Each structure stands twice: as structure tokens, then as C-alpha cells.
Amino acid sequence: MKWYESFRKMSLNHKLALALFLFGFIALFAGDPYGGARTEINTKEMALIVEKQVDHVSAVELADWIIKNRADYRLVDLRTEKEFAEYAIPTAENIPLTGLTDAGLQRNEKIILYSEGGIHSAQAWFLLKAKGYKSVYMLFGGLDEWKDQVLFPTQPENPSPEQLAVFAKAKEVSKYFGGTPQTGAESAVTRPQSAMPKLSLPTGGVGTQRPRAKKKEGC
Amino acid sequence: MSAPFYKYGLFNDEVSLIVAVFIGLGFGFFLERAGFGNGRKLAAQFYFTDMTVLKVMFTAIVTAMVGVYYLSIFGFLDLSLVYVTPTNLVPQITGGLILGIGFVIGGYCPGTACVSASTGRYDGWAYVAGLFAGILFFGEVFHLFEKFYTSTAMGKVTLPQLFHLPYGLMVFLVCIMALGAFAAAEWGEKKMAAKKED
Numbered sequence: 551m552k553w554y555e556s557f558r559k560m561s562l563n564h565k566l567a568l569a570l571f572l573f574g575f576i577a578l579f580a581g582d583p584y585g586g587a588r589t590e591i592n593t594k595e596m597a598l599i600v601e602k603q604v605d606h607v608s609a610v611e612l613a614d615w616i617i618k619n620r621a622d623y624r625l626v627d628l629r630t631e632k633e634f635a636e637y638a639i640p641t642a643e644n645i646p647l648t649g650l651t652d653a654g655l656q657r658n659e660k661i662i663l664y665s666e667g668g669i670h671s672a673q674a675w676f677l678l679k680a681k682g683y684k685s686v687y688m689l690f691g692g693l694d695e696w697k698d699q700v701l702f703p704t705q706p707e708n709p710s711p712e713q714l715a716v717f718a719k720a721k722e723v724s725k726y727f728g729g730t731p732q733t734g735a736e737s738a739v740t741r742p743q744s745a746m747p748k749l750s751l752p753t754g755g756v757g758t759q760r761p762r763a764k765k766k767e768g769c
Numbered sequence: 770m771s772a773p774f775y776k777y778g779l780f781n782d783e784v785s786l787i788v789a790v791f792i793g794l795g796f797g798f799f800l801e802r803a804g805f806g807n808g809r810k811l812a813a814q815f816y817f818t819d820m821t822v823l824k825v826m827f828t829a830i831v832t833a834m835v836g837v838y839y840l841s842i843f844g845f846l847d848l849s850l851v852y853v854t855p856t857n858l859v860p861q862i863t864g865g866l867i868l869g870i871g872f873v874i875g876g877y878c879p880g881t882a883c884v885s886a887s888t889g890r891y892d893g894w895a896y897v898a899g900l901f902a903g904i905l906f907f908g909e910v911f912h913l914f915e916k917f918y919t920s921t922a923m924g925k926v927t928l929p930q931l932f933h934l935p936y937g938l939m940v941f942l943v944c945i946m947a948l949g950a951f952a953a954a955e956w957g958e959k960k961m962a963a964k965k966e967d
Contacts, residue, residue, distance in 0.1 A: 567948055573835045574944025577937040583841035583848045584936070657847055682847070 591680040605675060606690040607662055609699040613723050616640055623660040626650075628670050629693075639664065639689075639696060640727070647674055657683050664689035664696070701729030773850050797884050806885045808876025808892055815873045818961050820954035831947045838940050856923040 560568070599605050615623065616639070627634050627642040634644040645653045647670060655661055661683060663671040671688040678686045689696065698704075703720035706713050721731040775785050803825045804810045813819035840846040872878050877885060877896045885893030911918070929939045 563951075567951065570831060570835070570944050571948060573839070574941040577835075577838060577940035577944075580839075580842050580937050582936045583838055583846075657850060 596676070596679060599679075605687055607687045608690050609696045610720075610723070612639070612662065612689060612696075613700045613727065617723070617726060623662055624655065625662050625664070626653075626655070626674075628663060628665040628674055633666075639693070647677075650674055650677060651681055655683065657681075658685075660685045660687070662687045662689060665692050667692045667694055697729075700724060700727055702732055703729075704732040773847065796880070797887065800881055800884045801888060805881045806888045806890065806893070808881075808885065808890075811878075811881060812873065812876040817957055818965075820958050823954050824951060827947045827950055831944060834940060834943060838936075853925040853927060855925050857919060858921040858923060860918050860920060 557565070612625075625639060625642040627638050627644045628647055628650075629644070630646070631644060634642075638644065642664070645655075655678070661678065663674050663678075663686065665671045665674075668688065668691055671692060675686050675688050691698070699720070701724055703717065703724050705717050709717065717731075724731045774780065775788075780788070800806070804821060805825070810819055811822060814822040837846060837848065837851070841848040868878065875892065875896060877893065879900055882893055882896035882900060886897045887893075928934075928943070929936045932939070934942075
């Protein structure tokens with residue numbers, strides 16, 4: 551018990567210094583607090599989220615948010631730079647899948663992912679969820695759904711009054727985003743591939759206010 | 770439950786201001802208790818006769834570092850959400866020198882000036898008045914040197930990123946550095962005291 555006696559005789563300062571040394575020494579082996587590229591996931595929790603389908607946002611919903619100029623989300627386009635330059639949903643930012651975790655997305659912000667169909671965004675969703683991002687959503691059906699529902703909505707055949715009302719609203723939304731609503735039976739045939747709206751559209755404030763309303767921080 | 774509480778939405782902007790008041794009071798209290806309300810004691814640091822400032826500040830730094838490191842290792846804190854001030858090397862060194870010059874001349878830094886003012890010292894009040902005048906002046910002429918202010922931007926860098934060292938190793942090295950600084954400070958104080966007696 552000699553070491554114990556000498557420890558007791560140490561001044562408080564020396565005890566604290568010893569504690570600091572020990573904490574520093576243990577840190578050598580304790581790893582990276584940022585977690586690096588390795589991660590652990592709760593597979594059950596993930597499966598539940600997928601099953602309950604609370605992980606997606608529909609194209610119509612997203613269009614509504616953009617029109618309302620909501621700024622509480624970040625819309626992430628996972629396609630290539632070239633595709634992004636051709637057309638992207640207003641307010642979107644282009645982040646490739648490999649750069650996702652280094653792109654400065656915050657774990658506590660609402661992130662909406664989209665790709666051409668749904669596969670890439672689903673995979674990206676999984677990556678972000680596994681890295682502990684709290685609220686990640688996918689655009690249901692991806693850009694294809696955005697085209698079908700928002701840019702080129704099709705009037706159903708023999709519509710009921712309710713369906714007509716819904717379509718009337720869809721027409722407005724479509725025009726807002728520079729799309730062309732499809733009416734009549736010929737729509738399926740005439741729907742042009744080339745009619746994607748120009749990137750500058752729509753005007754009217756969308757995209758001018760980036761969702762990153764960052765607060766000034768620091769001392 | 771994990772921190773930072775504010776970023777996880779545990780409380781809003783208004784509550785965060787109230788929290789800030791309490792943290793600020795605590796900070797000021799401990800500065801005062803360390804003797805930092807006294808300009809003479811603070812200035813003595815620059816003449817190496819009293820190394821309290823170095824010891825207190827370095828203690829605060831390593832305590833925070835070890836605390837933050839272990840809290841995030843054990844999952845209580847999400848370090849990626851903790852704000853890191855972006856580095857602009859040359860303007861920040863310049864700013865540090867200006868602050869240092871003011872510190873040597875008058876014996877206070879902004880925080881200790883407030884502590885000293887709140888304990889009723891006139892030099893502290895003069896300092897706080899100068900502080901606000903300076904802020905106002907800086908705001909008015911900011912556009913003249915905005916370019917310099919944002920030059921040599923390095924982004925949000927931390928020591929492990931800068932030196933490409935593992936995080937744990939960096940923690941260890943800073944601990945060793947602090948222990949070395951404490952030992953050197955104690956040794957220096959004894960030397961200076963002996964010199965005084967001669």
C-alpha cells in the first residue's frame with residue numbers, strides 16, 4: 551500500500567494533474583468521437599420506419615412546401631452534376647451519394663432526398679439514418695413521380711367532381727413550376743419528353759430564399 | 770437524451786437566452802473567484818510574475834476538451850453539432866495581437882473587463898465603455914476591411930484535421946502540453962519570486 555500512501559500525500563493539484571494524464575492516456579485508445587466511417591444501427595427500428603412508411607414525402611406535398619417558401623428543410627438531389635444542371639426541383643442542392651456524409655448536412659435538420667427513381671434515394675436514406683441523422687425523408691417515386699404528379703399531371707378519364715377539383719389545383723401547381731398539365735385521352739401519347747421546364751423557372755421567389763437560414767453563432 | 774440540447778430542439782431561442790444568462794453569470798463568478806476582476810493580477814501574467822491566467826485558462830481548455838471528448842465517446846453529445854468557429858488565419862492573428870496589446874496596456878480582456886466592472890472597479894467601467902465604443906466603431910467601418918476580414922479562410926478546422934492525427938492522440942498531446950505548461954509556470958513563478966527577494 552505504499553503507492554496509496556504516496557497518492558494520499560500528493561497535493562490536490564498533483565492529483566488533478568495525474569487525473570488529466572490518465573484521461574489523456576485513455577483517450578489514445580478510446581477512438582474518434584465523430585465516429586469515422588464505421589457505425590452501428592438498430593435494424594429493428596429501421597425496419598419499423600420502413601414498414602410504417604413514415605419516411606417519405608410525396609411530390610405534391612413537396613411542391614406545396616416549395617410554393618409556400620418553407621425554409622425548414624434541405625432538398626438533396628443525388629443525381630450527377632450533369633443531370634442536375636439539366637433540370638432539378640427548385641430549392642434542391644446537388645450532393646452525390648459518396649459525398650453525402652461530408653456535405654455539411656446537420657443531424658437535426660429535415661433532409662429530403664431524391665434521385666431519378668427511388669433506388670438511390672432509398673440507399674442514401676439508409677446511409678444517413680445509419681449515421682444518426684434524425685429526420686431524413688425520401689421523395690416518394692423520385693423525380694419520375696415529380697414529373698407525373700407535379701409537372702405533367704394527367705386528368706383522369708371520366709373524372710368525378712372531386713377528381714376534377716383535385717386536378718384543377720394540380721394544374722395551377724404545374725403551371726407554377728413551368729410544367730404542362732395533360733388533359734384528354736391523347737395525353738399519354740403526346741406527353742413530350744422534351745418539355746422539361748427550363749431551370750430558371752419558376753420565378754416568383756422560389757429558390758431565392760435558401761432554406762439555410764443559418765443563425766449567427768459563436769462568441 | 771443527448772446534447773447539444775438547443776440543437777435537438779429541447780428549448781427555443783428565448784429560453785436559450787435565459788440559459789445564456791445563467792452560463793454567463795457562472796462564467797463571470799468563476800473568473801472573479803480566480804482573481805480575474807483585478808487588472809493588476811491579469812497584467813502580471815505578461816511580466817511572468819503571476820502565471821494564474823495561463824493556469825486557469827489552460828485548465829478550462831483541457832477540462833472542456835476532456836469533458837467533450839468523453840461525453841461524445843459515450844454518446845451523450847453529438848460533436849458534429851457543436852459549433853466550430855471558422856478559421857481565417859491572418860485576420861485572426863491580427864485580431865489576437867490587437868487584443869493582446871489592449872490586454873497589456875489596460876489589464877483586461879473583454880470578459881474580465883465585465884467582471885471587474887460588475888465588482889465596481891472604475892477601470893473596469895472605462896474598459897466596458899471602450900468595448901461598446903469599439904464595437905460601434907468596428908460596425909461602422911467594417912465595409913472598409915471586409916475583404917481582409919474574410920481573407921485566408923480555412924473553414925472549420927480542428928487540430929486533428931489540421932495535423933492529420935487521430936483524435937485520441939491529439940487529446941493526449943494537448944493534455945501533455947497542458948501539464949508541461951503548468952509545470953513550467955510553477956517553476957517560473959518560483960524563479961521570479963526568488964529574483965524579487967534578491
